[in-house]
Amino acid sequence: MSALAGPAEAAVAAGSLDAAGDDGAGRQNLLLLVQLRWIAVVGQLVTVAGVSLGLGVSLPFGAMAGVLCGLVALNLGSLLRLSRPRPVAAPELALAMLLDVAALTLQLSLTGGATNPFAFLYLLQVTLGAVLLDGRAAWGLAAVTGLCFAGLTVLHRPLDLSGLADGSLPVLNIIGLLICFLLDAGLLVVFIGRINRNLRERDARLAALRQRAAEEDFIVRMGLLASGAAHELGTPLATLSVILGDWRRMPALAADPELMVELDAMEGEVRRCKAILTGILVSAGETRGESAAVTTLHTFLDDLVEDWRAARPSAHLVYENVVRDDLPIVSDTALKQAIVNVLDNAFEASPGWQRFEAVRNGGRLLLAVTDRGPGFAPDILDTIGKPYRSSKGREGGGLGLFLVANVVRKLGGRLAATNRLGGGAAVTLSLPLAALAVKEEEAHDDA
Template sequence: MTQPTIRPLGERKRANWIRLRTMILLRWVAIAGQFIAVTITPMLFGLQLELGWCYFAISVSVIGNLVAGFVFPENKRLSERQNMAMIIFDLLQLSILLFLTGGLNNPFTLLLLGPVTISATALSMRSTIVLCAVAIISVTVLAFYHLPLQTLEGAILQIPQLFVFGQWIALIIAVIFTSAYSRRVTSEIHLMSDALAATQMALAREQKLTDLGGVVAAAAHELGTPLATIKLASAELVNELRDQPDLQEDAELIVQQTNRCRDILRDMGRAGKDDLHMRQAPLATVIESAAEPHMDRGKHVFISLESSDGNDSAQPAILRMPEIIHGLRNLVQNAVDFAESTVWIEARWTDANITVRILDDGKGFPPQFLGRLGDPFVARRRPRKTATPRPEYEGMGLGLFIAKTLLERSGASLRFANGSDEGGKHSKHVGAVIEVRWPRREIDAREGDNALPAGQNVRFSEI
C-alpha cells in the first residue's frame, strides 16, 4: 500500500504567513517607546539631544506605518522580501536614532537584537544572514561615528574606549548567537509541526481504510444470505429452462453475476472477514494486516507467535487500532527495504505485556543514529539498488517518526538496537532490531482498561 508523499513546508512559504497588520502594530509599539525616551530623557537627566533630527527619524516610521495602513488591506500577507525590507528599515531607523544619541555609549543599543531575532524566527536563512550583516555593520559604524551625549553644562558623557570595544564585541557575538539560537529552536519547532501534521494525515488515511473495511465486511455479511438465495433460485431456473434456451441463457447470466458479486464482496472485505466485532482481532491477524503489503517484495517475511510464560496461553485478541496497524506497517516496510533476504516478526505475550519484535538481516542501524531514531527528517539513506554499497542506514526520518508517534499513542514503548538475536533462533542475524512493547491492559480486547463489551454486533448507526 503506497503512502502519500508529504513534504515539509519551505522557509520561504512560512515567511509569507506574516501579516502586515502584525508588523504595523509592532512598529507602533517601537515608535511609542522611542518618542517617550527622546522626550523624557532631556528633562529627567538634563541631556542635550538633537531633538529635531530625532523626531524626524521617528516621524519617518510614523509616515511609513500610516502609508502601509491606508494603502494595503489589513489582512495582507507580506512576502519574504517585503518582510525583510520592513525589518531592515526598522534596523536602520533605530541605528540612526542611536547615532544621534551617543552610539554605543547608549545602553539602548541592545534593541538592535530585536529585528535580528525576528528575522531568525520568521524568515529564511538567506534573509537572516543579510539582516545579521546589516546589524553588524550598523554596530561597527556606531562604534566609530556618532554624536556624543552632552549635558546642559556641555560635559560629554562617554564610557572608556575599552568598554566601547567590549560593547562592540558583545553586540556582534549577541547578534550571531541570538540568530543561531533562535534559528535552531524555530527549525526544530517547524520540523516537529510538519511531522505531526504528516502523522495526523497518515492516521486519518488509515482510519478511513479501516472504517471502509469494516463497512464492506458488514455489507458482505448482510448481503451473503440474499445473494445465496438468488444463486439457489437462479440455479433451479437453469435446470427448469432447458427447453427454452433463451430464458436459460438469462438465468445462467444471473448465476454468473451473483457469483461475481460474491467474489467482489469477498475481496473487498478480506481485511475484516475474521473480525466479528470490527474493532478487535487476534494478534496474528493484526500483524498480518500490517505486513501484508510488504510480503511479496522479494524478501522472506516470517511471522512467529509464542507465549513467553511457558504455559501455552491462548493468543490474545487485541484492539484493531489504525495506530497499531499503520505504525507496524511502517516498521515492516523499513525492515523489508534494507534486509538482505529475510525479515522476522516475532510476537510474544505474557499476562502483563505484549511484545512485537521486527528483525532483519541487513547491516543494522548506524551506531551514531541510534539515539536519534524516531526524530523527524533525519538524513535520507540510499536505496538498496544503488551501484555502490550503502555505508549506513539513511532515510530514517518521517516514516519512523510516524510509526513511533502512532505506536506510542496506542500505549507502546519502542526500542531500537543492533545485534544478534538473543534467543539463538537466528544465529546469523546481525541486523537491526526494533522492539515494540505494550502493557497488555492497553490493547487487550477481552481484558484490561480498553476491553470491548461482549455480545452480538450492532448496526453502525447504533454504535
C-alpha cells in the first residue's frame, strides 16, 4: 500500500487562466496548490503509519521521508513565489504538476510499483491536466504519466508482505482500490469545482474590464462631442452678446424700463451660457489637479451649493454639512459637475424639496442627495449608472448618472441609489478622502 503522494497537488488550477492574461485566478490556484500539498503530506504520514503499524508491512521510511521533505520544500518555494508580484505563468503550473507526478512515482516505486492500487491516482493527474493545461501540455503530461506507470512495472521495490495473514492480500488490494477510487472522485469534485469558480471569477473580471473600457470609450467620444459643441456655440453666443449690447444703446429701447430689465435678464443668461461652455472646455480631457485650485472641503461644498441655489432660485434645497474637519482638498471640476448633476436630478423629480447632506465615515466622505419625487423604477435601480437608463422618458436620457458613476469610480468611490420608505429617492456618493486630499506637490505649487 502506498502513502498519498501528490494527488491533491495536481489541482494546479491556473494554467489556462494565465494564458488568457489574468493573474488573479493563477495566484489563487497556486495558493490552493500549496494548501492541497499540505493535505497530501499529512495523508502520506497517516497512510504510512497505518500500513506499517496496523498491517505490519515493512516500508522504507528513510526514502519515503525524503520524498515528503521534497514536497515540503516545494511548498515553501511556492509560498516564496507567491510573495513576489510577478504573474504566475502557465509553464510554472505545468512544471508543478510534473513535480507532483514525480513525487507520486517515487512513492509508488518504493511501495510495490504498478501493483500498488494507488497507482490509479495517475488518472487524477491526467484528468486535471486535461482541464488546466493547453492541448500540447496536457498530452505531454499524459505521456509522462504513461511512461512512469510503465517504468514502475520494472523498476520498483517489492513490498515485504510476509507479515500478512494468509488470504488477506486480495481483500487488502480491493480495499486499496476502493480508497483510491474515493480519493479520485472526491478530489476531482472538490478541486474542479474550485477551478470552475476561479474561471467564473476570471470571466466576471474580464467582462467588467470590457464593460469599463467600452464606457470609457463612450465617455471619450462624449467629451469630444461636448468640446466641439462648446467651440461651435461660442460664436453665436458672442454674436448675441454684441447684438444685446447694440440694443442697449438704442434710444428707443433705452427709454423703456421694462425692455431694459428684459435685456439685463437676457445678458445674464448669455453670460451663464458662456460660463457653462467654459466649464465644458476646462473639463474636457482635463486631468485631476490641472488648473484646479486648492481649497477646503467646507469651502468647496458651500460654494457649490451657493452657486447651485443662485442658478435655481425656485429650488428649496436643505443643505447640511456635518463634517467636522475642514480638510484641504483640490477643487475637482469633474466632481463638482457630478454633484450638480445629482442635485439637478433631485430638483427635476421634486421641485418643492431637496436635501444635500455631507457626512464623514472614517476615511470616506458620504454625499447624500434626497428628494420627495416618485423615486426610481425597480429596473432603473438594478442598472443604476448605465447609459440611457432613465425614468424621465426623454430620448438620450440617463447620461447624467452614468457620467456621475464614472467620475466617482475614477476617484475610487462608489455610487448608490435607493428609494426612500416615505417616498422619493436617495443617491449617495461615497468618496475616499485620500483621493480628494491635497498632495504635497500640489500644496507647494499653490503656495
